[in-house]
Amino acid sequence: MADIKVARIDFRLIHGQVITKWIKYYPVDMIVVVDDALRNDDFMIEIYKMAVPKGVKFKVVSQEGAAEILEQINASVFLLFKNVEACAKAVESGVKFDFLVVGGVPGEGERQFISDGIYLNKKEFTELENINQTVSEIIFKSIPEETAVTMQKAKEKLR
Template identity: 25%
Template sequence: MSISVVRIDDRVIHGQTMTRWTKARPVDGILVVGDNIAHDKLRRKVLKAAANDLKVGIYTVAEAGDKIKKGIESKKKFFLISDSPKTFAQMADMGIDFGKVLNVGPMNTRPGTKVLGRTVAIDQDDYNAFEDIAKHGIDIQFQLLPDDEIKPWSTMKKKYDSMS
């Protein structure tokens, strides 16, 4: 498989992505999926600029299946990223194969969220999306940086449930 990391990060492409993750898991290009991102011309420009010399493709969920399949079949290595677990839940429900591990990075505080840890805050919609993703047999791993300890969805779920 030529997808070296599949990740949720609410900032998508930024300094840590470029200096830490692309060094820990070498990549030749970045595939960004998200309807909100794909339809935002300014955000598209900012993300492409943040990627420095890496090629960036930004796609809607509807376009993702074909683009991810081409990425997997390619000899190049790709970083697949979105800003929301809902996007990955949609793709899993559509039968799009993006691998068996989903890495979760920053999901910063927003209205209506519960803070589960350093830079991780989720709401009920995020929770439902993670549950859906897990039902597809995908291992959800919360990890801010490549050297950080991985926390599984089961741990984060228990914490969320205890706050209800």
């Protein structure tokens, strides 16, 4: 079974902050991206593979198949989701982890500011509250060095 060190929601998936900061803060053997659209895009998978640090394995899985695949992985894992909905669906399908960091969620539509680079609407926050029933902690931060925003503080920011 995968040893999930951290799960993260970040619409950019693998990018500079993930590679230069988060992977150093949470060293892992493998990055697993849970994303249905990316799972079916071989070209983009190859692009993301090029960004993964040397010595770190990379896998893209579907939301529904993620739990089963994670059961078969024998490695420390950094788990990535593109958005709150993908994370919620994966958790509903049986994906288990203890710690979730909500990172890059762009400000669009009815989303409200939570922290630098992190915006949520009420539906997304409700989905996170549901996820919070199965995890030890959910925090909001873009980079490891930032002070985390808690679920309670995030709730207070939503009007």
